[in-house]
Amino acid sequence: MAALRWGICSAGKVSHDFLVGLKALPETSHSILAVAARSLESAQAFATKHSIPQAYGSYEELAKDPQLDVIYIGTITPSHLSCAKMMVEAGKAVLCEKPLTMNSEETKQLIAFAREKNVFLMEAIWMRFFPAMFELRRLIASGSIGDINYVNVSFGFHPKLGGGATLDIGVYAINFTSMVFGGEKPEKIHAEGTLSDEGTDNLAAVTITYPGGRIAQLSISIKADLPCEAFVYGTKGQLKVPKWFWCPTKLETPEGTKEFPLPKPYQPTNFANSEGMCYEAEEVRRCLQEGKKESDIMTLNETQLVADIMDDIMKQLGVIYFK
């Protein structure tokens, strides 16, 4: 198969980081052909910085570019729905930054739309594609730590990143939990939290109970520094994904610590370990090569489940933009 032909939607920080990830992969597998931003000027600056042949001053032009197979959407979350719909409508496969949309209802709409148009769609939960996470899933599936009955995840940063804790970073903690419990539907969700002056949540203390008394405890904060580790406890032992669990280079197992070094980034990144975005890009390529319309590692059903859980949490916290 020829190289996958990428278009980049938005020239912001996360798109920069995604480019660093893409550039860690062979050009014969991934070619980056175009970038679009709201202003042509910033698209051009981004294109120059990353040697991208085409820059567009609108997302519409990107959608219409016939050279492109797949669009990476790195816009702000409130724009995900409209951008992703536009790209799907144009028949482009879509890798869209997390969270897929602002809420459960929008997520349902977008997934239905992609399925209707028979177009590939994946939420960019890059965490799931790290080699350490493949190993974690392998160890869990092999039964090496027995039956899983407790997960503890913390994601806490200070100063705040902006946005809401649950949507912005809780999405990782919930995804981690859901991944460990194989996408099962929780039995009960309990959340306490605090809101910022703008009415978004800046702290969520969440307990998720799964059938059979299996428990996940999540500490999500954009006002406090927390360990940023994830623990998976089973009846025969435990696994620990050390800081930062959402982009890990290590996995602590009963047999010792396993290391999974990242590729070398060709430019500095804005966020930690972003060169690891290469793994999700490879997953997109693998899926498209196989003619898949969604990933079986980050399924659309699980994206929906996590969106539903986030809605529930934000409702319990009284987040005002929840609808």
Add this chain to the structure above:
Amino acid sequence: MAALRWGICSAGKVSHDFLVGLKALPETSHSILAVAARSLESAQAFATKHSIPQAYGSYEELAKDPQLDVIYIGTITPSHLSCAKMMVEAGKAVLCEKPLTMNSEETKQLIAFAREKNVFLMEAIWMRFFPAMFELRRLIASGSIGDINYVNVSFGFHPKLGGGATLDIGVYAINFTSMVFGGEKPEKIHAEGTLSDEGTDNLAAVTITYPGGRIAQLSISIKADLPCEAFVYGTKGQLKVPKWFWCPTKLETPEGTKEFPLPKPYQPTNFANSEGMCYEAEEVRRCLQEGKKESDIMTLNETQLVADIMDDIMKQLGVIYFK
């Protein structure tokens, strides 16, 4: 004032560690005169090991020893109530290992009895008397980190210690929380957990809500290794008590990490940092010197409050020995 004259009730591991703490203090302040165990043999072995002049084969003999001012009770938790009552009845001041008793009701009984007899009683929450904790309380009281609205504490060990998670180690996490919130009564407690085959809790995922939306999130496990750190977040900054938060030698503040070295233990201890039990022994001496019947740092009201919270948690978890 002459040296405080200690009698040691039980020759077990924790009594050994307490002795190591006591021996870190000047003999002119603390003299150790007697030890009692269920068997004279083990009391004698313990006395020899620690150069204690008198060994008794029963707790009754210890209670009757007229030389003693104060008794340290290091027996197993189910014996605390009867031992402490016996010592109080005999007019001895009592420092009793945590948790003070098995449940809220027993705690109420014991506190009432000590008050009726006008005898000093303190639960041995040694954590509260570490220099790092004095500094933590000073920083909170000074307003240096603003209004406190989030506490996150984890205490997790594997393999299990035996006993129940909430009583055995949760008592520290709850005490830490209660200490930070100045002994306030929680508004709401939510606990999920798992039980061992014996019906005791081996995991408690607890969220405690205080008036005004202040939240504490506690992860308590005797089946999973957890970070064993405590975080206090305020509107102006945060404090972190690193591993192990219940016997800390460091405090991370917005101004940097402060170090609080322990005295050198004269013999190896069974549990981490037990030489720091010297601080609670000094508190007992200070209180008795001042004629106090309880500590104003570890008050009996707060011992009761914590016992009430533990009862609530264990009830929610369905612990069978809860009554």
